[in-house]
Amino acid sequence: MATAAAHQTARTHGNAGQEGGIADETYQRVFDATVAADERIEPRDWMPDAYRATLVRQIAQHAHSEIIGMQPEANWITRAPSLRRKAILMAKVQDEAGHGLYLYSAAETLGASREDLLDKLHTGRQKYSSIFNYPTLTWADVGAIGWLVDGAAITNQVPLCRCSYGPYARAMVRVCKEESFHQRQGYELLLALSRGTPEQHAMAQDAVDRWWWPSLMMFGPPDDESAHSAQSMAWKIKRHSNDELRRRFVDICVPQAESLGLTLPDPDLKWNEERGHYDFGPIDWTEFKEVLKGNGPCNEQRITQRKRAHDEGAWVREAAAAYAAKHSPRTEVEQA
């Protein structure tokens, strides 16, 4: 990555990089001014190493979340209770694979390679969203994921459409459009259950009870414990604090839960007239930290399945590469 960065800098700025500190200060000023003016940083622009590294980490982990996130939902494809629901769920999981592809492409504009990032995922050196370490135990979980998990993701991601790094911002515009659609479908699935038989209603309530708190944890640790927040906000990668986004999400969900005819599992949840927001109960940060450390209900299972798919697919990728080498001699020469 360092090599790619140096290469791009040299391409954009000639040999100026060799002048050392003074030139770097100039670049830094241009970068700061671009960010201050709310303009976009593009792949060939100079950027601080730490900005590049932060973005690679964040975009990669976002991509990993999309592909690990296929698992809890794909778990129900073969059991979907109607053909219409089955089609919707398949389309959704397919979209997630597509989002993973956009995001790996965005990370690659920063000099990372998809292969290397996947290796980091498989070896636990990069993370994915903690939410996907929870199991999907009933059909209603598919709806709860759509409504709550995708809802939280959208709340997080809409501000990223204005992120200072152009390729990430543009990927987010496409991702958010599709996510909003999934979120509405999840809501509609829960609504059908909630208005269905007593058993279906109970299934929906149980799923919401299990997914509510983990969804609130998706916004990350509280502001006073968030390691990267201040720098990311200064760089305009992030636009709002974790707690601010979490509050916004709760405010959106409460009336939606009411219209669903379902309750949220928080006895402290109530409207605060003075603040103009809902107050809500304390989050179990011990659970959050344990899940992040790998001790959630499905951490082991998710990574094992991902690695197995990758390892068992190695011979297929090797065959495709061998075929390409045999049948595209020009590509072979260019790569040599």
Next chain:
Amino acid sequence: MTRQAPAPTAAHTTTAALALGDDALVLSHRLGEWMGHAPVLEEEVALANIALDLLGQARILLSMAGDEDDLAYLREERAFRNVQLVEQPNGDFAHTIARQLYFSTYQHLLYDRLAAGRSPFAGLAAKAVKEVAYHRDHAEQWALRLGDGTDVAHERMRRACTALWRFTGEMFRPLDGLDLDPAGLEPDWLESVGGILGRAGLALPEGPRTGAWTAGAGREGLHTESFGRMLAEMQHLHRSHPGATW
């Protein structure tokens, strides 16, 4: 099934609609099992895409015969009319590709002919033939890569093509309600599949193309052992909540 139409022509249409609909439904289900397990992200997208196309076809075809969900979720194994080929377990990627190559080539020839006809299937076939052409291309491209890639992939592809060969004959048996005899598709199918396998450095397998059992096969509701388990998984939630809507 409960809405058996009185006129014989309609009954024949129902027979064919069920058979073709079950083919698409069952293969779609098998492809859905790949999701989250594919060898590369692009194949997660491609296999899901094909599964979705097939599910769309299944929904139209089953609706021609009755209620799509009643037919998919409330029939038992002996009432399904799909060919045994599509219910075969995914196996490795080569196995899945061989199944796709055999079936999509057949489906492409069939829909191409139906689209040109005047049967009740003409409309569906005209739309579906475009999807199926893409499925066939996908299977062809992978058959070439596996057959003519590495030695390991070649051997896996060869084994897969051989293992599934005995299920290919059933596709060309007569089917009530179609205004064509599927046997007429067979020479083109052999030429097409043989040509692709030839370019992949493989040959058409030898040996019989149907199992030696006079009781019949999938079109008569006689299936292979893994099919019952597949249906158990597919139907269990729907059957656990009789009369519920989803």
